């Protein structure tokens with residue numbers, strides 16, 4: 001619901017449990033009055049601008065005599081150069097050569113549903129009644145730049161989205177230099193900043209640090225969202241835990257350079273902004289042209305970090321992931337990479353498929369090495385035709401399909417090897433700047449997908465394979481960061497648009513692919529989880545989480561990833577890594593889109609039997625894991641010895657608990673306290689038949705110490721709701 005109260009000049013934006021309040025102040029300034037737990041509508045008179053120390057802080061001549069200054073007010077969309085010295089949301093270079101920007105309120109519009117964002121991934125609704133949208137029009141009276149601030153609130157989940165639509169309504173060109181998608185000004189600083197840092201094979205590691213006066217935050221300037229920092233941040237109230245306390249979650253639906261910046265000012269208030277990173281960003285707006293910022297997602301939970309995660313999970317499962325695979329059961333796959341790398345031929349893959357089929361696996365993915373002359377990673381990216389010396393692709397696919405299995409293939413469309421036919425034909429198609437030799441990473445350059453002619457070439461090449469063969473799944477990889485970021489197609493006035501145009505090019509290509517082949521299951525990947533972001537999830541319902549398949553290392557990665565991403569999106573495979581036994585490898589991989597990454601022909605009989613059992617468990621628990629609520633019961637960043645998580649069905653009638661002993665500790669006895677159950681109900685433990693109340697399971701806990709005594713041990717506990725047992729029976 002969104003309401004405008006014209007007696008108080010406030011907008012009240014509500015989700016079921018949260019309120020976001022914007023006030024129109026004197027002189028058309030827009031104030032960010034409140035974000036948090038839902039407020040009653042009739043109480044809003046109390047909210048006012050902050051009365052803070054504003055010594056030395058200027059303001060426009062009309063407001064200055066009243067003591068008001070934009071420097072200490074909670075600004076909804078702060079502008080550059082007009083006296084708010086905190087980090088600004090927008091800065092525009094005008095034809096006079098300065099970047100002073102000033103946006104004042106002009107009007108608003110409230111309507112059901114959510115506007116489309118052409119070319120950009122965003123949360124969507126299937127029915128107008130699922131959300132409401134507020135558009136507030138702001139205008140700079142001097143430059144005639146119009147900014148429409150767009151807010152949508154959902155009715156079935158506690159999510160608020162924001163983006164901004166700029167339009168140049170002046171007769172001269174303007175240059176956008178900084179355009180954040182969102183700003184939230186909170187009245188205090190008693191928060192910890194939670195972010196997810198990482199690197200290749202160690203993605204999304206949880207880090208929590210107290211806010212301090214000054215600037216802090218995360219960013220990417222790598223051309224993609226990157227392994228280094230996920231475009232996610234949370235502000236957790238001091239003392240907030242997994243289960244208690246106020247937590248704000250911020251997520252940016254974008255796969256390129258971004259920043260999430262928090263600033264604590266001299267009045268101990270906190271401003272947090274999200275948007276495209278402004279290093280190497282400028283965008284020319286000719287008269288009449290528009291620019292759309294990517295979408296920012298906000299959630300607020302008063303039930304700790306766990307509550308925040310579950311809000312993101314529901315929103316992404318229902319409003320971000322699209323297409324036929326959104327709710328359709330994903331096939332259980334086996335991927336050839338760790339089993340064979342580049343060393344395979346048709347018969348070897350057929351042998352994999354035969355053995356995999358016997359184990360109950362449903363999809364064979366042929367990873368890398370099938371095209372051009374690629375037998376190692378030094379060549380052929382860009383030459384997307386079958387390496388016939390190595391492979392009879394038709395025979396392979398026909399054989400796999402004849403076994404009633406699906407077939408998947410690997411591409412890295414945004415890359416080009418210097419040793420490729422494509423590069424020899426079009427050396428200017430790689431990302432580069434004049435006069436400098438492009439840097440190499442993994443022996444490859446980046447292909448300039450900001451150009452339509454380049455995208456057309458790659459797409460046509462992909463089509464010639466996808467049209468000829470029946471391919472059910474496609475893994476889209478991206479294995480380096482961008483340097484010397486420029487395009488031969490952009491003149492110097494537009495050179496700074498390259499990074500954003502590159503991301504838009506990727507989105508356009510993925511959109512073309514998924515629209516042309518709607519049945520294709522697309523899995524994104526970037527050297528593991530280097531582009532695991534909500535932008536990519538708009539096109540592919542699952543992403544390869546990490547190249548690290550060590551089940552113990554994976555725990556930290558999967559726990560971190562789960563902060564904002566649902567289980568249905570996380571590629572998780574059992575590999576030959578011998579850190580633990582297969583049981584634990586399976587228990588850990590079950591958390592995500594389950595699969596195998598090993599040579600099935602090399603498994604001994606005992607392991608094959610275990611794999612068959614895991615396949616059954618995959619089917620048995622699929623719905624619970626993919627549609628249930630996740631509870632992180634013991635997090636590896638809090639306990640280095642043991643971790644535990646559970647999925648609880650939406651009706652709270654079933655839970656699957658997994659506990660993993662990461663390393664041995666002296667004191668092993670502990671009671672694991674479950675979460676999310678109905679305290680009044682009774683639950684039966686599968687296997688031993690014990691029945692206990694939800695209250696007992698949650699408040700007293702279950703003793704699991706004996707079952708996970710040694711390093712790498714793990715157990716699963718499956719509880720299902722049953723009728724209340726006879727009391728006499730239980731007391732006898």
Ligand code: DGJ
Nearest residue numbers: 337367368526527528547
């Ligand atoms: C990096 C990916 O993360 C791996 O899974 C694999 O696809 C390789 N690339 C192939 O080159």
